[in-house]
Amino acid sequence: MGEVLDKIDLKLLEELKKNARENIAALSKKLGIPRTTVHYRIKKLVEEGVIEKFTIKPNYKKLNLGTTAFILARYDPDSGLTQREVAERVATINGVYEVHIIAGEWDLLIKVRAASAEDIGKIVIDKLREIKGIDQTVTMVSFVTVKEDV
Incomplete structure (x- = not known):
């Protein structure tokens, strides 16, 4: 992957930001690349520190923190x-x-x-x-x- 992220990496990051729980098959279909490639790229993004963690987005109003x-x-x-x-x-x-x-x-x-x-x-x-x-x-x-x- 190197120092520079390509268009596929950037699209993958955008999709994961929308829903970090999206499964590999769905990401593969959205990006038009094989599942093994999606899995490999996510693994490399994590290893290189581009992805620091996978998290949730709470609904703060429902948590009484609106x-x-x-x-x-x-x-x-x-x-x-x-x-x-x-x-x-x-x-x-x-x-x-x-x-x-x-x-x-x-x-x-x-x-x-x-x-x-x-x-x-x-x-x-x-x-x-x-x-x-x-x-x-x-x-x-x-x-x-x-x-x-x-």
Whole structure:
């Protein structure tokens, strides 16, 4: 397979992103290549680290986690912690789904999920703002998710 993915690899990845449980025979038919080739290519994509894991996409509304918010946070350099250490502590909070160290006016972008805006507030006030190294936050609640890739 080498360093560059070809069109078949990219199509295979797209199909697996849509449904990682798709069986080899169905993928073979969709891509127009033999089943053994599909199996070999998936194995190579995993071995080369292109596919890190196979996972699920939960329906968060049915799990009573239908409210999503994005939080911008400023890092306090006087905290005695590195920005990465602060981000790693944030990542351990229940309800936090993503933590990104970003460039610009803010230092962290955090994605959280909860049952309600009130519960998001509890995460921010009672947990996030209590972490040493978090200086300031701005919370933006999402009205609707138009596209979300996993």
